[in-house]
Amino acid sequence: xxxxxxxxxxxxxxxxxxxxxxxxxxxxxxxxxxxxxxxxxxxxxxxxxxxxxxxxxxxxxxxxxxxxxxxxxxxxxxxxxxxxxxxxxxxxxxxxxxxxxxxxxxxxxxxxxxxxxxxxxxxxxxxxxxxxxxxxxxxxxxxxxxxxxxxxxxxxxxxxxxxxxxxxxxxxxxxxxxxxxxxxxxxxxxxxxxxxxxxxxxxxxxxxxxxxxxxxxxxxxxxxxxxxxxxxxxxxxxxxxxxxxxxxxxxxxxxxxxxxxxxxxxxxxxxxxxxxxxxxxxxxxxxxxxxxxxxxxxxxxxxxxxxxxxxxxxxxxxxxxxxxxxxxxxxxxxxxxxxxxxxxxxxxxxxxxxxxxxxx
Amino acid sequence: xxxxxxxxxxxxxxxxxxxxxxxxxxxxxxxxxxxxxxxxxxxxxxxxxxxxxxxxxxxxxxxxxxxxxxxxxxxxxxxxxxxxxxxxxxxxxxxxxxxxxxxxxxxxxxxxxxxxxxxxxxxxxxxxxxxxxxxxxxxxxxxxxxxxxxxxxxxxxxxxxxxxxxxxxxxxxxxxxxxxxxxxxxxxxxxxxxxxxxxxxxxxxxxxxxxxxxxxxxxxxxxxxxxxxxxxxxxxxxxxxxxxx
Ligand SMILES: Nc1ncnc2c1ncn2[C@@H]1O[C@H](COP(=O)(O)OP(=O)(O)O)[C@@H](O)[C@H]1O
Ligand SMILES: [Mg+2]
Numbered sequence: 001x002x003x004x005x006x007x008x009x010x011x012x013x014x015x016x017x018x019x020x021x022x023x024x025x026x027x028x029x030x031x032x033x034x035x036x037x038x039x040x041x042x043x044x045x046x047x048x049x050x051x052x053x054x055x056x057x058x059x060x061x062x063x064x065x066x067x068x069x070x071x072x073x074x075x076x077x078x079x080x081x082x083x084x085x086x087x088x089x090x091x092x093x094x095x096x097x098x099x100x101x102x103x104x105x106x107x108x109x110x111x112x113x114x115x116x117x118x119x120x121x122x123x124x125x126x127x128x129x130x131x132x133x134x135x136x137x138x139x140x141x142x143x144x145x146x147x148x149x150x151x152x153x154x155x156x157x158x159x160x161x162x163x164x165x166x167x168x169x170x171x172x173x174x175x176x177x178x179x180x181x182x183x184x185x186x187x188x189x190x191x192x193x194x195x196x197x198x199x200x201x202x203x204x205x206x207x208x209x210x211x212x213x214x215x216x217x218x219x220x221x222x223x224x225x226x227x228x229x230x231x232x233x234x235x236x237x238x239x240x241x242x243x244x245x246x247x248x249x250x251x252x253x254x255x256x257x258x259x260x261x262x263x264x265x266x267x268x269x270x271x272x273x274x275x276x277x278x279x280x281x282x283x284x285x286x287x288x289x290x291x292x293x294x295x296x297x298x299x300x301x302x303x304x305x306x307x308x309x310x311x312x313x314x315x316x317x318x319x320x321x322x323x324x325x326x327x328x329x330x331x332x333x334x335x336x337x338x339x340x341x342x343x344x345x346x347x348x349x350x351x352x353x354x355x356x357x358x359x360x
Numbered sequence: 361x362x363x364x365x366x367x368x369x370x371x372x373x374x375x376x377x378x379x380x381x382x383x384x385x386x387x388x389x390x391x392x393x394x395x396x397x398x399x400x401x402x403x404x405x406x407x408x409x410x411x412x413x414x415x416x417x418x419x420x421x422x423x424x425x426x427x428x429x430x431x432x433x434x435x436x437x438x439x440x441x442x443x444x445x446x447x448x449x450x451x452x453x454x455x456x457x458x459x460x461x462x463x464x465x466x467x468x469x470x471x472x473x474x475x476x477x478x479x480x481x482x483x484x485x486x487x488x489x490x491x492x493x494x495x496x497x498x499x500x501x502x503x504x505x506x507x508x509x510x511x512x513x514x515x516x517x518x519x520x521x522x523x524x525x526x527x528x529x530x531x532x533x534x535x536x537x538x539x540x541x542x543x544x545x546x547x548x549x550x551x552x553x554x555x556x557x558x559x560x561x562x563x564x565x566x567x568x569x570x571x572x573x574x575x576x577x578x579x580x581x582x583x584x585x586x587x588x589x590x591x592x593x594x595x596x597x598x599x600x601x602x603x604x605x
Contacts, residue, residue: 004488004490004491005485005488008485019473258469258471259471259482261469262469262471262482262483263486264455264458265429265458265463265465265469266458266459266463266482266483266486266487266530266534267455267456267457267458267459267486267487267534268455268486269452269455270452270455272486353426353431353432
């Protein structure tokens with residue numbers, strides 16, 4: 001096709017929009033509505049993901065190491081079996097509200113005299129060994145971080161998390177610290193929570209793991225739910241967009257049937273007839289995309305206010321982070337729906353011939 | 361195509377005015393509705409001829425014209441127009457066939473929102489002509505039909521006869537070698553009809569083959585040309601051999 005023909009046809013498509021003003025405005029309006037909802041679904045998903053990500057980061061897994069304290073306060077059965085590494089199968093997933101409680105329990109019941117313990121009874125003797133173990137944990141797939149926590153720091157942390165009166169209870173320890181050293185571990189993907197825990201547990205020197213696996217599972221299921229809902233919304237509204245644009249194109253087609261019958265009579269190729277319709281459809285889509293990207297800025301500002309309170313989200317993602325991506329998504333939706341619907345609609349009529357065409 | 365070319369060259373060497381531009385061989389057309397519109401049509405129309413197609417309403421005249429334009433396809437038989445074998449050509453080639461002919465409609469088919477000039481230019485845009493050529497050729501075509509001074513008028517400001525002359529200019533502007541006109545005077549005052557046919561005769565004199573359907577007997581009598589008469593889907597008379605109806 002010659003360039004000048006193409007320019008002519010481009011103009012033709014834009015003229016169609018103008019000639020069909022009311023319908024064009026109506027369809028741009030509906031397209032904007034569809035795209036806005038799609039955009040909001042996307043923005044909400046992103047914010048929910050971000051918030052959940054923050055929760056994920058806080059969902060710390062505490063891995064305790066097999067050091068002298070773990071033997072001293074870990075219970076008699078560990079000693080009696082002579083096993084250096086505890087299987088700790090139940091404690092790895094069991095939820096204990098604080099690490100302290102269980103430690104307090106064990107400290108009162110199963111204290112072993114330090115003199116009875118030999119170096120062979122446990123694996124982590126020095127901080128060097130503990131740090132090396134942290135390094136090993138870091139190399140486990142899906143582990144985001146593994147930060148060494150000395151037994152003193154661990155106890156301090158537990159005390160900090162309690163009310164001052166409660167921390168009084170620790171006074172009976174009288175300077176003795178029953179906690180093992182360990183590592184604070186975070187994960188990249190909580191849906192792999194159980195596998196990752198099992199992998200960490202399998203490392204030599206790991207004693208017990210304290211975690212909140214049910215929160216991990218909940219976060220994963222919320223994430224999936226939000227994702228699925230967002231895809232459904234996008235899919236349904238995309239179909240609506242298709243229908244809207246094709247209706248507009250159909251009306252233009254109808255209004256232009258005289259011209260098309262003449263075009264065919266004087267030897268227009270199929271593409272010559274199609275292009276103005278494609279231009280019309282694609283332009284409607286692009287114009288809607290542009291408007292929606294602007295409009296969503298204001299909607300987002302309004303929604304952000306309510307969302308912050310309702311979902312107690314600390315910080316929302318600024319709109320500028322989305323703007324280009326959203327425009328990209330809208331442009332794709334607009335162009336694809338404009339292109340597809342005009343192609344389908346005009347394709348149906350291209351097979352018709354002059355007099356048939358006039359009879360539509 | 362090349363076969364046809366050599367055929368044309370061979371025949372040209374013998375008799376230049378006897379080149380068949382249109383050839384029907386055993387053509388029959390039955391519409392999907394079951395109406396048998398044309399039966400066993402065999403005819404040759406040579407380059408440079410002026411042919412009237414006459415017959416009663418419903419005889420099959422329009423069907424005959426639509427087959428030539430390839431708006432319809434025959435059920436049986438072969439049609440060759442301007443070297444295109446219509447029965448074997450692909451849909452993609454149809455626009456090229458149409459560019460070799462100028463079609464004049466009974467209802468004019470002018471675009472009401474475009475002025476006279478742009479209505480004629482429309483046909484040139486479709487074939488991708490440049491704007492300078494469009495200006496020149498549209499003016500020539502309008503002058504030829506005597507409407508050079510009405511280039512800026514809108515179709516609604518013109519009489520039926522004038523509108524049809526615009527239609528004629530549009531059919532001519534791409535320099536076709538065949539003009540197809542199905543009842544071009546059907547919506548025109550009788551005295552204006554005369555003008556239209558005179559124009560067509562002039563166009564024919566300049567070398568363009570003209571095929572025109574009419575049921576105005578007076579016109580046929582006044583412009584003594586070849587007349588093909590169709591009745592109930594069959595050609596019942598053809599004075600190509602010089603005979604009169
Ligand atoms: N598209 C069509 N579908 C079915 N029947 C048709 C169609 N066009 C024409 N016919 C029928 O074919 C016959 C010939 O029609 P037509 O060629 O238009 O005749 P004419 O132009 O001589 O009046 C008529 O009986 C008409 O009703
Ligand atoms: Mg007819």
